[in-house]
Amino acid sequence: MTAVLETRGLNKSFGALQVAQNINFRLEAGARHALIGPNGAGKTTLVNLITGRLRPTGGKIFLSGEDITDLPPEARVKRGLGRTFQINQLFKGLSVLENVALAVAERDGVGGNMFGAARARRAVAEEAYALLERLRIADDALKPVRELPYGRQRLVEIAIALGLNPKVLLLDEPAAGVPSTESAIILEMIAGLPPDIAVLIIEHDMDLVFRFARRITVLVQGAVLVEGTPGEIAADTRVREVYLGERSHV
């Protein structure tokens, strides 16, 4: 199996504080992988290292075999690395359709076009709409995002990332802040993600993790504690101790 995303010996420290320690991590094509760990385990740090918001102090990151360690965030996006945010990062005053169209336009390389190219513009709008239809949020296409309930906004958050047509999709707590009455639509969307995309989900909601993931990595104090199938993780005593033991729902 080839890894679409791989980190080798990734380290990050702020002064004496080591927030990522020798992280070796592989995401296979089409993976459904979850990253879990108690608060402060370094999950967000790892996401920021992968997306390029943070520079590692050591180690390498590969995307489809290419070393992207020194590439700026934008270049990583162009190579197929998409992400969503734990707290919505949307264009709230713009319509749902345009939120997605902005991403599609950037991916197509026409986001900086100033003149003409009506055909390119139409292609972008049609593709964005087709994506909304696939995600079943096309009814809201013309509504400003800020008028949607939070759960629907969460879907737009994912839709924007999908507009990039990513090879790797990082979902940072996709169900965060969504009331339980609406969380079903999030689960449904995640379950319906295109099978060829490698998905890494960072999530606190264990129901979601165990329903979605085929592999789970447990991060503790900036280091990988264990990686395995959901069954292995649920049975692992160390995991129970440091993480699941605190909670009652597994």
Place this chain on the structure above:
Amino acid sequence: MIPPGKSSLKRPPAVEALIKRHRLRPIELLPWAIAVAAYFLFPGYLALGAQIFIMVLFALSLDLILGYAGIITLGHAAFFGVGAYTAGILAVQGWHEPISGLIAAGVAAAVVGLVSGLVILRTHGLTLLMLTLAIVFMLHEAANKAGFITGGADGLQGIAIDPIFGAFRFDMFGRTAYWYALVVLFLGWAFVRLLVHSPFGRSLTGIRENVVRMHAIGTPVRRRLVTAYTISAGLAGVAGGLLAQTTEFVALNVISFELSGAVLIMLIFGGVGRLYGAFIGAPVYMIAEDELAKADPVYWLFWIGLILILLVMFARGGILGLIDQAMHLVRWRRK
């Protein structure tokens, strides 16, 4: 894929709405109808009219970066001033042809915009605001110091401009100046309108709405901002060049914090980020200034200040925002 010939039948209304948003609406021709009518209705105010067009163009250039890209600046007059001095100095030094002089004014201001933008657009918020201020102060003092070429505090005098296309002489009634400024404003408007509806313009709006997300979808944010800043500076320079050419004089206050503030107030009066805010705000400000200063030459700014307070506290969208709300109310009542 749907074949292109049939696609319009099947295309969903939302897609239709998005790609046809930039279609010209009849109301957008209203400012131009008023401008042409005003020529015949107020023949005694043509000089003021030309100055209003110039300030509309200046405010429009500010709207591109402030209203669309969300770059807050208190130094936009730097570019207006560079344009005014470029056009003025060229004419004084013997280059009297107006069109090329105006283009030179725009290019010079755009270059200053590009160079300063590359430096200051690395920052944002208060730092950026202070840097825009610093640049206008520096350029002001530079123009003051270089009196041998700019005329310093006395202003730049002796500007002589050839007839436009060798045919339309700048007359003492300001007729040529009126049409000249109006045509340039029209071209500037057409350009900015095209720009803000283009994918580039929409990406500026995206940057204003959420810069974090724009980074995350792979947008070269800083390059877009610098491009917008450069274009805006060029347009402001053209406006400044127009002022120099039509008034045949450049005062030191074209590069000033005061003028930067005034153009900001004009835009806020009209409405920010709406393309037409400049068309409402600049005339309202300048006519108010003209009338208020007649009634009270010393304290007219007091009233401008009062209007500003009322608008920003009770009508954040400016005058256009108020009109929007009124229309909304009328429609709602009808239902």
